[in-house]
Amino acid sequence: MKETTAAILIIGDEILSGKTEEKNAKFLISELRDLGVSLRLILVISDDVDQIGAAIADLSKRFTYVFTSGGVGPTHDDVTLLGVCKAFGAEMHRHAELEAALRKYFGDKVQETHLRMADVPQGSTFITLPELRWPILSYQNVYIFPGVPEFFRQKFSAIKERFRASEFYLKLIFTKQDEFDIADHLTQVAKDYPQAAIGSYPVFDRDDYRVKVTIESKDKQVTENAFNMLISLFDSSHIVRCE
Amino acid sequence: MKETTAAILIIGDEILSGKTEEKNAKFLISELRDLGVSLRLILVISDDVDQIGAAIADLSKRFTYVFTSGGVGPTHDDVTLLGVCKAFGAEMHRHAELEAALRKYFGDKVQETHLRMADVPQGSTFITLPELRWPILSYQNVYIFPGVPEFFRQKFSAIKERFRASEFYLKLIFTKQDEFDIADHLTQVAKDYPQAAIGSYPVFDRDDYRVKVTIESKDKQVTENAFNMLISLFDSSHIVRCE
Numbered sequence: 001m002k003e004t005t006a007a008i009l010i011i012g013d014e015i016l017s018g019k020t021e022e023k024n025a026k027f028l029i030s031e032l033r034d035l036g037v038s039l040r041l042i043l044v045i046s047d048d049v050d051q052i053g054a055a056i057a058d059l060s061k062r063f064t065y066v067f068t069s070g071g072v073g074p075t076h077d078d079v080t081l082l083g084v085c086k087a088f089g090a091e092m093h094r095h096a097e098l099e100a101a102l103r104k105y106f107g108d109k110v111q112e113t114h115l116r117m118a119d120v121p122q123g124s125t126f127i128t129l130p131e132l133r134w135p136i137l138s139y140q141n142v143y144i145f146p147g148v149p150e151f152f153r154q155k156f157s158a159i160k161e162r163f164r165a166s167e168f169y170l171k172l173i174f175t176k177q178d179e180f181d182i183a184d185h186l187t188q189v190a191k192d193y194p195q196a197a198i199g200s201y202p203v204f205d206r207d208d209y210r211v212k213v214t215i216e217s218k219d220k221q222v223t224e225n226a227f228n229m230l231i232s233l234f235d236s237s238h239i240v241r242c243e
Numbered sequence: 244m245k246e247t248t249a250a251i252l253i254i255g256d257e258i259l260s261g262k263t264e265e266k267n268a269k270f271l272i273s274e275l276r277d278l279g280v281s282l283r284l285i286l287v288i289s290d291d292v293d294q295i296g297a298a299i300a301d302l303s304k305r306f307t308y309v310f311t312s313g314g315v316g317p318t319h320d321d322v323t324l325l326g327v328c329k330a331f332g333a334e335m336h337r338h339a340e341l342e343a344a345l346r347k348y349f350g351d352k353v354q355e356t357h358l359r360m361a362d363v364p365q366g367s368t369f370i371t372l373p374e375l376r377w378p379i380l381s382y383q384n385v386y387i388f389p390g391v392p393e394f395f396r397q398k399f400s401a402i403k404e405r406f407r408a409s410e411f412y413l414k415l416i417f418t419k420q421d422e423f424d425i426a427d428h429l430t431q432v433a434k435d436y437p438q439a440a441i442g443s444y445p446v447f448d449r450d451d452y453r454v455k456v457t458i459e460s461k462d463k464q465v466t467e468n469a470f471n472m473l474i475s476l477f478d479s480s481h482i483v484r485c486e
Binding site: 010013014015016017018019020021022026029030033038039040041042043044045046073074075076077111113114116148150151168179180181182183184186187190197198199200201202203204205214216 | 261269272283286427440
């Protein structure tokens with residue numbers, strides 16, 4: 001079974017310079033998790049066409065889905081779609097239906113800066129939904145979302161079911177042993193169950209446990225077996241609880 | 244004047260799977276800003292040696308500094324230092340002084356899993372400070388920090404002054420014009436002042452202004468001139484305030 005994977009590409013100087021707090025990757029992390037999609041990479045870069053193009057070309061090859069945030073709009077620093085053109089060797093063209101919709105929406109006040117919103121990479125796909133004023137743009141496996149968090153959420157939520165994959169099975173062990181004492185057990189179980197992801201997270205600010213161990217896979221039985229093996233290896237008197 | 248740039252590399256499945264909220268990039272964004280360092284890229288990846296190695300090799304060539312977070316510790320999923328070895332073609336070796344310090348600290352209880360903490364890439368640099376129990380490890384321009392936020396902060400704060408660069412000069416314009424009406428002005432000023440970064444951030448949930456425009460550079464005069472040119476182009480009756 002091939003896993004469904006994803007990368008998030010956040011585009012925006014405002015995030016890197018601390019002018020705006022990043023919210024879309026944060027939102028998408030939990031959404032993708034609930035959808036059973038394995039998020040493998042998050043990249044935050046500047047409003048730079050060459051970097052955006054290189055990132056999209058690379059990520060679209062490596063992951064099932066790429067979700068971009070930001071850099072769509074009418075100003076000079078909105079260059080995400082130019083980046084898509086670079087990534088796929090596509091030409092920008094003015095999309096007739098979108099232009100017509102913009103002319104209708106802005107009426108007499110319509111200017112060239114409005115119509116530029118109809119300039120999209122040739123070969124783009126539009127996802128049009130009754131609840132959305134403007135369509136969602138995608139190019140192959142790359143989904144292009146606006147950076148403004150309320151619009152990002154609205155658009156992603158409207159199409160998220162199409163990304164749904166099989167669910168994750170997760171088990172947790174909280175122990176008072178420290179990482180040094182369980183390291184070899186973890187290595188052994190990780191080796192015996194390569195399909196399971198075994199994580200170990202020490203905490204230093206709590207009295208009740210020292211390490212949280214996570215066991216996760218897409219196969220319920222694999223998760224259970226790896227969990228049971230760890231339980232049998234750990235010092236049972238130090239296990240605080242399991243989930 | 245060559246700008247001082249940085250990239251942040253966050254290593255950890257727990258961030259990508261939503262088990263742990265990312266705090267170190269968030270902290271570093273504002274720290275680097277205050278230090279005058281241009282943060283150019285943030286990358287979040289899995290605990291995977293090959294990916295870590297490839298990322299470090301790439302980022303260390305492109306930026307003045309690379310700061311890594313996570314993947315240092317005694318368990319099977321702590322592979323950041325192996326990634327450093329891959330990136331630089333270095334061998335892992337057991338560092339004699341660090342081993343001695345670990346033996347002293349753990350005393351009779353010392354095990355092989357403790358001593359593994361002394362395995363570092365050959366050619367690493369140690370930054371030892373009286374206020375830190377354990378040294379900070381770096382390799383060329385790559386600084387390796389732990390993922391646990393309190394230790395990350397403590398270690399970064401201890402050495403941050405060595406990264407200080409010249410400060411940023413930022414001016415802000417808040418206007419009631421919308422982005423479509425100012426897009427061409429922004430393009431013009433961005434072209435006339437290539438040293439300045441001109442940002443445009445629309446808001447949709449406020450009554451008092453519609454767009455925040457940011458003008459920023461390392462040269463006070465350039466920032467002032469670009470700001471003044473924008474002010475002269477914008478509709479003055481719509482400017483709400485400047486900072």
